[in-house]
Amino acid sequence: MTEEARTGRTQRDTLLQLVDVVKHFPVPSDRLFGGKREHVHAVDGVSLDVRRGETIGLVGESGCGKSTLARCITRLHDVTSGTVSFDGRNISDLSVSQLKPYRRKMQMVFQDPYGSLNPRRRVGSIIGDPFAIHGMGKGADRKTKVQELMELVGLNPEHYNRFPAEFSGGQRQRIGLARALALRPELVVCDEPVSALDVSIQAQIINLLADLQGKLGLTYIFIAHDLSVVRHVSDRIAVMYLGRIVEVADTEELFARPRHPYTKALLSAVPTPDPDLVNERDQIILSGDVPSPIRPPSGCRFHPRCPRAQSRCTTEDPVLNVKDGDVSDHAAACHFPVADGEPLVMSQKEAL
Amino acid sequence: MLRFLVRRVIFGVVVLWIVATVVFAMYFIAPHDVARTLAGRQANAETVAAIRHNLGLDRPILSQYGSFLWKALHGNLGYSYSNSESVTSLIGHGLPVTVSLVVGGALLWLVLGVTTGVLAATRPRSVVDRTTTGFALFFYSMPTFLLGEVLLLLLFFRLHLVGIDWFPGAGFVPFSENPLQWARYLILPWLTIALVTAATYIRLTRGSMLEVMGEDYIRTARAKGLRKRRVIYRHGLRAAITPVLTQFGIDVGTLLGGAIVTENVFGLPGLGQLVISSLAKQDLPTVIGLVLLASAFVVVANIIVDILYSVLDARVRLS
Amino acid sequence: MTVTPPDQIESTGLSSTLPAAVEAIEGRGPWLLAWARLRRDKVAVGSSVVILGIILLALFAPWVAHLVGHGPNTQFRTTGLSPDGIPVGPGSTFLFGTDDLGRDVFIRVIYGARISLLAGAVSAGLAVAVGVIIGLAAGYFGGAVDGVLSRFMDVVLSLPYLVFAIALVSLLGPSLAISVAVIAFFSWASVGRIVRGQVLSIKEKEFVEAARSLGASHLRIMFIDILPNVLAPTIVYATMLIPLSIVFEATLSFLGIGVLPPTATWGNMLSESIAYYKVAWWFVAFPGLALLITTMAFNLLGDCVRDAFDPRGNRLFVATEE
Numbered sequence: 001m002t003e004e005a006r007t008g009r010t011q012r013d014t015l016l017q018l019v020d021v022v023k024h025f026p027v028p029s030d031r032l033f034g035g036k037r038e039h040v041h042a043v044d045g046v047s048l049d050v051r052r053g054e055t056i057g058l059v060g061e062s063g064c065g066k067s068t069l070a071r072c073i074t075r076l077h078d079v080t081s082g083t084v085s086f087d088g089r090n091i092s093d094l095s096v097s098q099l100k101p102y103r104r105k106m107q108m109v110f111q112d113p114y115g116s117l118n119p120r121r122r123v124g125s126i127i128g129d130p131f132a133i134h135g136m137g138k139g140a141d142r143k144t145k146v147q148e149l150m151e152l153v154g155l156n157p158e159h160y161n162r163f164p165a166e167f168s169g170g171q172r173q174r175i176g177l178a179r180a181l182a183l184r185p186e187l188v189v190c191d192e193p194v195s196a197l198d199v200s201i202q203a204q205i206i207n208l209l210a211d212l213q214g215k216l217g218l219t220y221i222f223i224a225h226d227l228s229v230v231r232h233v234s235d236r237i238a239v240m241y242l243g244r245i246v247e248v249a250d251t252e253e254l255f256a257r258p259r260h261p262y263t264k265a266l267l268s269a270v271p272t273p274d275p276d277l278v279n280e281r282d283q284i285i286l287s288g289d290v291p292s293p294i295r296p297p298s299g300c301r302f303h304p305r306c307p308r309a310q311s312r313c314t315t316e317d318p319v320l321n322v323k324d325g326d327v328s329d330h331a332a333a334c335h336f337p338v339a340d341g342e343p344l345v346m347s348q349k350e351a352l
Numbered sequence: 353m354l355r356f357l358v359r360r361v362i363f364g365v366v367v368l369w370i371v372a373t374v375v376f377a378m379y380f381i382a383p384h385d386v387a388r389t390l391a392g393r394q395a396n397a398e399t400v401a402a403i404r405h406n407l408g409l410d411r412p413i414l415s416q417y418g419s420f421l422w423k424a425l426h427g428n429l430g431y432s433y434s435n436s437e438s439v440t441s442l443i444g445h446g447l448p449v450t451v452s453l454v455v456g457g458a459l460l461w462l463v464l465g466v467t468t469g470v471l472a473a474t475r476p477r478s479v480v481d482r483t484t485t486g487f488a489l490f491f492y493s494m495p496t497f498l499l500g501e502v503l504l505l506l507l508f509f510r511l512h513l514v515g516i517d518w519f520p521g522a523g524f525v526p527f528s529e530n531p532l533q534w535a536r537y538l539i540l541p542w543l544t545i546a547l548v549t550a551a552t553y554i555r556l557t558r559g560s561m562l563e564v565m566g567e568d569y570i571r572t573a574r575a576k577g578l579r580k581r582r583v584i585y586r587h588g589l590r591a592a593i594t595p596v597l598t599q600f601g602i603d604v605g606t607l608l609g610g611a612i613v614t615e616n617v618f619g620l621p622g623l624g625q626l627v628i629s630s631l632a633k634q635d636l637p638t639v640i641g642l643v644l645l646a647s648a649f650v651v652v653a654n655i656i657v658d659i660l661y662s663v664l665d666a667r668v669r670l671s
Numbered sequence: 672m673t674v675t676p677p678d679q680i681e682s683t684g685l686s687s688t689l690p691a692a693v694e695a696i697e698g699r700g701p702w703l704l705a706w707a708r709l710r711r712d713k714v715a716v717g718s719s720v721v722i723l724g725i726i727l728l729a730l731f732a733p734w735v736a737h738l739v740g741h742g743p744n745t746q747f748r749t750t751g752l753s754p755d756g757i758p759v760g761p762g763s764t765f766l767f768g769t770d771d772l773g774r775d776v777f778i779r780v781i782y783g784a785r786i787s788l789l790a791g792a793v794s795a796g797l798a799v800a801v802g803v804i805i806g807l808a809a810g811y812f813g814g815a816v817d818g819v820l821s822r823f824m825d826v827v828l829s830l831p832y833l834v835f836a837i838a839l840v841s842l843l844g845p846s847l848a849i850s851v852a853v854i855a856f857f858s859w860a861s862v863g864r865i866v867r868g869q870v871l872s873i874k875e876k877e878f879v880e881a882a883r884s885l886g887a888s889h890l891r892i893m894f895i896d897i898l899p900n901v902l903a904p905t906i907v908y909a910t911m912l913i914p915l916s917i918v919f920e921a922t923l924s925f926l927g928i929g930v931l932p933p934t935a936t937w938g939n940m941l942s943e944s945i946a947y948y949k950v951a952w953w954f955v956a957f958p959g960l961a962l963l964i965t966t967m968a969f970n971l972l973g974d975c976v977r978d979a980f981d982p983r984g985n986r987l988f989v990a991t992e993e
Contacts, residue, residue, distance in 0.1 A: 074884050096886075103886035116877035120701060120899035126878075133887045163701070179881065367826050378842055493966035495918045497925045498941065498959050505948050505955065609831040613922060617945075627834055628926065631841040643838055646831035654829055 014088075015187060015219050016050040016073065016106075021082035021092075023065075023072050027294060041293050042068040044243035045082070047320070050187070055213065055220040057234030057251070059227060059266070063290055065243040066223045067111075070189045073221065074108050075099060086187070104134060106187040107180035112196055113172035117164035123150075123175055124160040130182035149178040154208060170201035174208070181212065189221045194229060206233055227266060231255060236329070239263045242293055242301040245320060249330035257340055259323050259332035262302050300335065308336050360658055364651040371647040372424060375640045376417055420640075429641035434633040439641040442626060449524050449622035453614065454607045456538055457545035458600070464546060465553025466596065472554065473561035474584055484554060492551035500544045500617035507540060522619030541618045545611060549603055556599060557592045564591040594664065598657055605653025609646020701980075705903070708979040715975035721968040725961075729784035736782075741765075741775035743782040744933050748773050758951040768953035771943065776953060779935035780961050786936040787965060790851055790920035795912040797855035802862025803905060807893050809863065810870025821867065827860040833922075840928040850929045854919045858912055865908055869901040903980040910973035914966040921962055937962045 024039040043065045050056050058066045071077045073084055075091065084092040091102050110116035117126055127146045131137045137145055147157035153174040164172055173193060180188055190209070194202040206229065212218060224230045230237055231251055238248040239262065247260040258264040288305045291297050297304050303313040312335055320333040395403075423430060429439035472484035491499070507519045519540050525533040564570060565588060573583045612624035619625075623642060630638035709715045728735070736742055750764060752773040761768045767776035809820035836853045843849050873879070874897060882896045923929030924938025932939050937958040944954035 071880070076880050076883055096888075100886045103884065108881070108884045110877040110881060112877050116881055118878040118896055118900070120902075121896075129882065129887070130885050133882075133885050133891065165701075176881070179885075183885075363822075363825070367829055370826055371830065375838065378838070489967060489970060490963075493914060493963060493970050495921055495925075495962060495966070497922060497938075498962060501941065501945060501948070501955060502959070505952075509949060606831050606833075609834050612833050612837065612926070616926060624834075627837060631837060639838055639841075643831070643834055646834045647829070650829050650831050 013052045014049045015052040015086070016221075017083075017085040018046055018048045018069075018073070019083045019085070021046045021069065021072055021084060022080045023068050023077055024080045038294050041243050041296055043072060044296065046240075046243070046245055048238060048245060048248070050219060050221060052186070052219055053217060054235040055222055055233055057230035057237040058221060058223045058240060059225060059230050059237060060240035061290055062225060063293065064240045065293070066240050067191055069240070070108065070191045070221065070223055074106055074189055075102075076108075100134075104130075104183040105185050106189065107183065107185040109173070109176050109180050109188060109190045109193045111192040113169045113176065114164075116176050117172055119164055122161050122163055123167070126164070127175060127178045127182060130179060134183065145182070146178075149182055152181065152212070153178045168201075169197050170204060173197065173205050177205075177208070177212075181216070184216065185218070187219045187221070189223070191223050192225070193222075195224060195226065202229065209233065227269075239266065242290065242296055244301060244333065246302065246334070247332040248320070250327075253327060253330050257326070257330070259326070259330070259337040260302075260334045261306050261308050261338060263332070264338050300333070308338075310336065356662070357655075357659065360655050364655055367651055368644065368647055369421075372421065372640070372644055373417075375643050376420060424644065429644070430637035432630070432638045433635045434630070434638075435635075439638050442638055443623065443641065443645060446621060446623040446626045448526060449620050450608060450611060450615070450624065452524075452527065452534065452538060453541050453545065453611055453620060453622060454604060456535075456542045457549070457607075457611075458604050460542055460546035461550040461553060462600065465550035466557050466592075468550070469554040469557025469592070470561065470584070470589065473558045473565070473588065476562060484558070488551040488554040488558075490551075491547050492555070494548055496544060496548050496613040497617055499548055500541075500614060503540050503544055504617065524620050524622075541614050541620060544617070545607070545614050552599060552603075553596060556595045560592040560595055561588040564588050594661060597660055597664070601653040601657030602650070605650040606646075608649040608653075609642075701903070705976075705979040709975060712975050712979065714971055715979070718968040718971040718975070721964065722972065725784055725965055725968070726788060728781045729788050732778070732781040732785055736778050739775070739778065741778045743778050743935050744774060746773045747775070758947065758954060760951070761953050767957040768951065770940070770951070770954050771947055776940075776957050779940060780937070780957050782935040783937040783940060783958060784961065784965070786847065786924075786930055786934070787917050787920060787962070790847065790854065791913045791917035791969075794851045794854035794858065794916040794920070795909055797851070798858035798912060798916075799862050799905060799909045801855065801859040803866050803898070803901075805859070806863035806866025807870055807897065807901075810867040811874055811889070811893050811897065817867075820863070824860040824863050824867075827857065828864070830857070832857040836919075836923065837926065837928055840923065845923075845928045845931055847930050850920050850923050853923075854916050858916065862905065862908060862912070865904055866901050869904060870897055873897050873900045907973065907977040907980060910969065910976050914969035914973070917962070917966055917969070
């Protein structure tokens with residue numbers, strides 16, 4: 001894709017644009033007198049466009065920075081550097097009061113159905129919170145709105161006065177969803193919304209999310225570590241590793257032609273329902289642990305665990321770009337991308 | 353560990369400095385004139401001025417503050433206004449009395465509190481437990497001065513009426529003079545301080561032991577076939593020791609600065625009595641010295657507790 | 672994405688064909704549950720009745736005094752003292768006997784209850800209010816705010832409070848207001864520390880993030896989202912703080928630096944009676960009993976309140992049946 005084509009498209013239908021977003025957390029030190037502070041490089045230079053109306057999946061192992069990225073987008077964290085633009089407006093340096101109108105346009109659904117609802121407050125007032133905070137609707141009017149929302153997410157509006165403890169995990173996620181939808185947001189960031197639920201309930205919540213997307217024209221950023229869930233809901237998928245996006249593509253493209261060895265390894269771990277499709281050679285188990293995000297590896301961050309790594313990978317940081325022969329939407333950050341159908345481990349001969 | 357210790361000591365010194373400054377400031381902001389009070393009603397202006405000059409009270413406040421801190425740093429707390437004696441020597445007279453009272457009382461309440469606490473926790477809801485918790489409630493709710501009065505009334509006065517003089521009503525005999533008499537004069541004060549304080553230790557010991565006894569690892573230990581008594585003492589007591597130790601440090605530190613109430617009720621000439629009498633006489637240097645000393649005891653006790661705590665904690669982690 | 676047919680949506684418990692129940696479904700919140708447990712607890716009911724009785728006596732003390740015809744400071748030199756000037760024992764005229772000046776001990780005891788309850792409640796209330804605000808701010812904001820506030824609490828907690836309180840009172844002059852202020856000053860820091868600890872864990876919960884992502888202000892998050900979650904331990908501590916404050920006030924009065932005579936307080940009555948215990952046991956016994964019963968009732972109630980909020984914990988004062 002040419003640069004003009006890309007930017008033209010950006011101006012047309014990009015809802016959220018991330019440019020080189022960086023988030024570092026200082027590591028608490030028990031030093032008596034200062035010294036050099038260390039940082040956790042939770043998100044380390046992420047650029048991504050989210051298009052209006054799409055669902056983009058964000059996957060990676062735990063600790064790869066996907067939840068931190070979600071919180072940078074919704075400004076629960078302030079970014080260390082880089083910009084987050086919503087509808088063309090940079091929101092990463094807005095003050096609390098300037099930010100308030102944007103809060104209405106993007107909301108978040110949280111992972112923990114128990115931790116995300118205040119146990120001491122009634123469901124009605126939890127879902128009514130957005131109205132209270134933004135000064136919308138009073139008394140009976142607000143109650144009607146809340147009950148409409150409860151109906152919208154499939155809850156019994158009669159349960160208005162109950163406490164969160166009286167609901168199941170799935171029902172609690174519906175409550176969280178109702179709260180997120182109260183202000184009719186354009187973007188909903190779902191931070192592993194189903195990973196804490198039973199598998200049977202997961203499907204219900206995922207279908208509800210899809211249903212609501214159709215009804216309300218929502219854009220989703222869907223974070224998960226479960227690839228099969230992400231594949232089911234996402235139009236596009238971005239794969240994260242140690243604070244970076246290593247590959248991004250349309251869902252079917254990514255599953256069919258993974259370019260980054262890490263993506264390939266992740267995909268090989270997804271159980272396939274059809275035994276004929278299981279390719280023994282492709283069952284790859286990554287060796288070693290994820291390196292510390294305090295001192296990330298030099299060059300390509302994946303090189304200590306990569307079966308294809310060569311000396312160039314230890315020094316030169318690969319750029320996220322479109323590889324030869326790929327469709328314009330498919331980008332990967334790798335010096336030695338995997339070819340179509342190529343096994344992940346190169347033979348000795350190829351390596352030489 | 354060392355870093356932690358250094359930080360604690362620095363904090364302690366800062367606390368003492370704050371206390372010194374606050375106490376010093378309190379007496380200069382206060383709306384009364386020491387020199388006039390000391391000089392008496394009949395004194396003329398010149399006498400008052402002379403007294404003021406002698407005490408150094410006519411110097412600028414900052415200079416007084418500076419020399420006060422400087423001297424205090426060297427262990428010199430100045431001279432008492434009312435007794436022509438140095439504050440340190442006044443403290444020297446009172447300290448043995450307070451230390452005798454607190455050390456004896458502390459041993460008593462520690463033994464009493466921890467043993468009954470363990471006893472109650474090992475037989476939850478038994479008669480022993482009920483009696484113990486009732487006892488704890490009674491003495492926990494009992495103000496020190498009330499218990500002191502009741503003990504005086506029952507053990508000194510009632511016995512005295514029928515001709516039994518086991519327990520003296522007031523006074524103090526130094527240990528070096530006559531150890532037996534020393535103990536005889538201190539029994540009632542010890543009992544007072546110990547009974548009132550032991551209640552807290554019963555609660556702490558019983559509470560944390562019961563909590564531990566419900567933990568999975570205790571059940572595992574029991575299931576392994578370890579004897580109940582062994583489990584109780586090895587695991588249960590270890591869990592109880594940290595809160596008990598912390599409380600012990602705070603209590604001893606606070607009381608060493610002056611077991612004011614107990615000393616008052618039993619007429620013991622300790623630091624607590626000294627505080628009250630010097631306040632009545634507006635003897636500033638003595639009051640400031642005593643408050644500083646009391647704070648120093650608390651600060652040092654806290655540091656010792658923190659050190660013991662981390663040593664114990666390391667042992668728990670190792671085993 | 673697939674769209675779910677409506678019949679696959681998770682059951683919400685009640686079918687919507689029961690419209691009659693709309694307003695009737697009232698959740699049983701944590702507060703209600705604690706309250707229900709407290710009401711079933713005999714010890715709690717008993718100690719509450721005792722406390723209520725003392726409060727009523729204190730409230731209606733002037734009325735009782737009027738009814739009996741004995742003012743709290745009226746000296747009955749003929750009826751209240753024997754010809755040798757010895758106090759009169761308990762009887763029909765003087766329910767609890769008289770004191771060294773021929774005053775009615777019963778009337779003075781119920782007047783003393785006013786001071787004790789007032790001092791206990793007001794100083795505990797003040798301490799809790801200040802402690803909650805400081806603890807909330809320290810825990811919620813963290814960083815430098817927490818550093819300063821926590822060090823301040825550490826300093827207050829490492830003061831030898833009785834010595835310091837006495838020094839303060841001697842300077843400012845004894846009075847009820849000063850006593851209350853001094854007691855509150857030495858009590859708020861422990862409340863603050865408890866609240867701070869609780870807030871530190873609660874502010875990490877996702878519902879706080881949810882409130883922030885909705886654009887809630889710091890004040891709203893602190894008081895609407897976090898405070899209800901730290902209230903239970905705070906209430907428990909507050910009930911335990913009342914008897915401590917009552918004892919503190921009585922001690923100050925006993926030492927002659929609290930509320931001064933002739934105003935009747937349990938502390939100064941006990942201080943006066945110490946010289947007369949040989950001849951007038953009632954002069955010691957009744958104010959002493961009043962003080963002891965009050966603190967015991969509050970401590971028992973506090974224990975029950977703790978139990979009501981956390982039934983799995985162990986009781987400290989009552990060895991209950993399973």
